[in-house]
Amino acid sequence: MQFSDLGLDPIILNAVSGAGYTTATPVQQLSIPAAMKGGDLLVSSHTGSGKTAAFLLPSLQRLLTDSPSKSIGPRVLVLTPTRELALQVEKAAITYGSGLRRFRTACLVGGAPYGLQLKRLSQPVDVVVATPGRLIDHLERGKIDFSRIEVLVLDEADRMLDMGFVDDIQAIAKRCPTDRQTLLFSATLDGVVGNLARELTHNAERIEIEAVPHTESKIEQRLLYTDNMDHKQRLLDALLRDVDMTQAIVFAATKRSAEELSDMLADSGFASDSLHGDMQQSARNRSLQRLREGRTKVLVATDVAARGIDVAGISHVINFDLPRQAEDYVHRIGRTGRAGRTGIAVSFAGMREGGLVKNIERYTGNRIEVHTLPGLEPQQRPQSGGGRPAGNGRPRTGNGGNRSTGGFGEKRSFGGGERNHSAGGYGAPRNDGAPRAYGDRPPRGDNQDNRDRGARSDRPRSDAPPRGNRFDNAARGSFDKAPRTFAPREGNRIEPERAPRPDVDGNSVEYWKKRESEAKARPQARAYGDRPARNANPGAGRSYGSDNRGPGNAPARGGVRGRFKD
Known part of the structure; x- marks a missing residue:
């Protein structure tokens, strides 16, 4: 089908033919007439199928009529996942819109200086091609107006979602007018892309072009x-x-x-x-x-x-x-x-x-x-399904590859041996099928190794003396003392018995008179600084700040003596 059969304006057709395109691709044959009706579209097509012209040509067709809004904001907004794709889309828009009067575009991508982008946005612009991250920056700065947007295009929507732009896309869509036309192009329309499409579009027409490239590809x-x-x-x-x-x-x-x-x-x-x-x-x-x-x-x-x-x-x-x-x-x-x-x-x-x-x-x-290159053939043989190569790699099994004989990962008995109860394997099942109880092993005394070491069996020997106090048959010697008597246990401590204390009435007058008399009878404690002077009593300790010096001594000095001198 020729582009002239799609109902496009002659101004746009001249630009398309000037670019060297005459025959429309399948996605262009279905998408361009449907988009020119004004409804939302969900288009699934593979790369290289001509999706850029499929959404640009009908969008440029709308620009032939004047906008009712007097804003300088864009009328067509195209979101792309990468900067290179954004630059390519802007280049195609300039090519297809070369015949339009006062046609202006702007490309807003990350990594580029803000100055040129702000200069473009300060003038009336028709088409803005942007990546979501940089566009959000301009929105938060208040440098772009969305009140005049008529068409919102999501190019490579699946790729944008893979790159984590879902929140940015939703924020941008909320700022756009609700009566806009939404065109979503993606390699697939299932999963997360389908959920986003249902959220952003209304009664959208679904167009699916073969999702895989042609078999007769070059x-x-x-x-x-x-x-x-x-x-x-x-x-x-x-x-x-x-x-x-x-x-x-x-x-x-x-x-x-x-x-x-x-x-x-x-x-x-x-x-x-x-x-x-x-x-x-x-x-x-x-x-x-x-x-x-x-x-x-x-x-x-x-x-x-x-x-x-x-x-x-x-x-x-x-x-x-x-x-x-x-x-x-x-x-x-x-x-x-x-x-x-x-x-x-x-x-x-x-x-x-x-x-x-x-x-x-x-x-x-x-x-x-x-394929292989002569002299660079691989030395290993690949396995289908992503397994380990079957070449010179180390075998995963032990003992010649027989896992039943104790290879790597085999549940063997503790200390080796067969997995049976008779060998004493750790955690091995009983032969009778019943689970072994805790401590169900044979006693240590019956083990041959323990008997060789002379270990004591759990059964008493006939010639062994009966157990008892080991000091019963020994000379008491220094142990021949009267046994100490202990009081009953109190918690974890064992204390000896003490003589009972007499009852004392601490509130009686007699008790306190007795205490006063005992205090007077005891020698009085010397007050701080009451020591004699060092010259008078050389053996006495050093006095600190004392004024009680004997006659002929040096006058007292204030402060602390010792190493803290005046």
Whole structure:
């Protein structure tokens, strides 16, 4: 179907034809007429199917009519998961809206300076393409007005939810007018995406285009099994030195590994560069610009580059680390084979990553052919389902692999032996099937080892003297004393008996007279500082602050004497 058959305005058709597009893709054939009716849409389609034009063209069609609001805020708001995709969408909007009068766009992404973005927002703007995080920043600063929004587009909604933008998306949607049109595009419409779609849309029309790429795709997929990291790096070096390789994107799992791999390739003589989420937007733009100009031959990137990079010269996509999600694999390999060209997608898989390979094959519906490079064949044999490699690895069982003879993990008896009760195995079941009671083992005296050591049996011997007090038959000697008598136990202490004390009436006058007389009869205690002078009595202790000095002594000094002198 031609774009001219979709009911678009001639101004937009001229811009589309000027970009070199004449035939609409299946998702464009179904989405553009439905969106032009003004209702909400839920569209499921794979990457590279033309979703950008599917939501931009009908949105630009609405801009041909004047807005009833006099605000300078945007009329179309597009949310994307990554900065690169946002820049690509803005570029497409400028291309398709080149024939519109006074058409302005703004791209609000993280990592870019606020000054240029604030300058764009200070003027009337028609289309704003943004990532959720930076858009929330402008909203909290009060720098953007949503009162004029007519269309809200969620591009790659599943990816935004995977990146944790669900709260930001909900906050942004609440600030938009309720009578807006919502267009949600995603690779899948199930699970969390479906719940978000029901929350943000109203009586939405559902359009599903094949969720997997075409079987007759021009991308050749290959799988190389690797033994270890060193083997994987040697395979990568051999692939990048292939004469058929013009430009390649190497996908790594983490930002750190992307940086380290890019540095390693640069040290090996490759024109490499890295791309990940921690880079400033200006640095990311420079990396992409060098890739488009051909100055960068190898771009090492994380999944941030899996969507939004459209460089026709990329001949190879290498999955240095397999993606954890099968749909990410489809987006990765979609970076090659662009614009009708052929491409090669090579994936490295460890011996334990067979399960990830199976998930990818199940999702795409195609089997990935296993390849090897001459001289770099793997030394181990992979197992399906992600098991342990069946090569030179150490066997998990002991005694030749027979688990029944006490291999690793076997529940053996305490101290070895067969698992039966007769061998005294710790925790072994009884032969009669009944559970053994606590302390049900044979007595120590009946054990051969204990008899050899001369251990005392629980049964008394016939020639042994009867037990009793060990001092009964011994000479009493120093023990021949009268036994002490003890009072009954009080708690945990045993105290000897004491003579009873006479009753004393502490409130009687006689008692206190007796106490006074006893106090007078005792010598009086010397008061502080009443000691004699040191010269008068050399043997007496030092006096502190005493004025009672004998005649001829030095005059008394105030303060404390000793080491604290005046």
